Amino acid sequence: MNDYISRKDAIDRVKMDCFSVFTPLERTCEINDIPAADVISVVFCKDCKYVQKFRSEESAKKFGQVYECLKYTIPCPNPTDFCSYGERKE
Numbered sequence: 001m002n003d004y005i006s007r008k009d010a011i012d013r014v015k016m017d018c019f020s021v022f023t024p025l026e027r028t029c030e031i032n033d034i035p036a037a038d039v040i041s042v043v044f045c046k047d048c049k050y051v052q053k054f055r056s057e058e059s060a061k062k063f064g065q066v067y068e069c070l071k072y073t074i075p076c077p078n079p080t081d082f083c084s085y086g087e088r089k090e
Contacts, residue, residue, distance in 0.1 A: 003036040010034060043086030045069070046079035050087065 013030050022030070045051050050071040067076040071085060 042082040045076040048086040049089045
């Protein structure tokens with residue numbers, strides 16, 4: 001999993017001692033000391049291996065959507081939505 005930190009926290013840490021001279025290694029250590037955020041990456045419906053276009057125009061008209069999730073047989077409300085079960089297409 002990737003580590004994500006707040007850009008503001010990183011900039012604040014670097015600016016903290018702006019009048020002292022730090023080496024790049026010392027700056028790197030300062031930034032590494034910032035705690036990582038607790039985040040996960042998501043897979044949008046449009047990038048999910050389980051999404052496909054509706055098989056029939058009737059279904060698309062009925063749900064007002066163009067895509068459906070094959071894993072859960074539900075319509076995808078928006079291509080940029082996501083769920084906790086999505087898996088990225090290869």
